[in-house]
Amino acid sequence: MKSLRPLPFLAVLFLLLLVLGCGGTSTPEVELQPEEIIQETAVRMNELRGFHFLIERDGAPAFVDPPDNLFVFRRAEGDYLSPDRAQAIVRIIGPGLITDVQVVTIADIQWQTNPLTGQWEELPPNWGFDPTVLFDDEVGLPSILVNDFTEFELVGLERMEEGGNGRFYKITGSIDGERLFTMSGNLIGPAQVQAELWIHPDTFELHRVIIIEPETEEASIWQVDFSEFDQTLEIEPPNIE
16 A cells, blocks of 8 residues: 655645635625624613713814804714713814813713813703713614614624724614614704714724714714724713802
């Protein structure tokens, strides 16, 4: 019986690299349907104890003081603590003015620094930017995803351009603007908008939402990034003298 000759070292190395290369370039197969992913994401959002958020807007202006329309929302960055606490720094642009306003919300009470004096003030009900509405039972993001997100399509597992490691479920679709209009304090909507969701395939945590409002002259683009999931920092009322 003729004995088999061992493969040369270079041949073995080539076969090993070929096997590893084929395995490394394959794309994970997406088994879930988009509606299942959306449902799991809404459940996970409602389970979170807290998170960090960054909201940025480009394009057509979003005025925070109608009907005067002097001050434009630019960005907000802060933290949310379940069920009803949040803090944020909100950037507003006005005629010859760029200013950051601090906001703290605890239950039904909201405080804000005066844009001119920097002193803390308690706001009247339903005034100002309230980050806690992001998870409101009636108009928050989980409710919007389950009830208002339609015509959706699972694009696949993709990498975000910046701000995230690994691949995420990318889902595109349309969102009815009425509930979104209420959640955003009348800044987004009430017309239908287009949306992109970026969802972690293992945890179903929503890492990014991009909302595009069609306008007659210029679209308004909102990007909301979430991170530091389940953080439990303390959010306390400000000292008011």
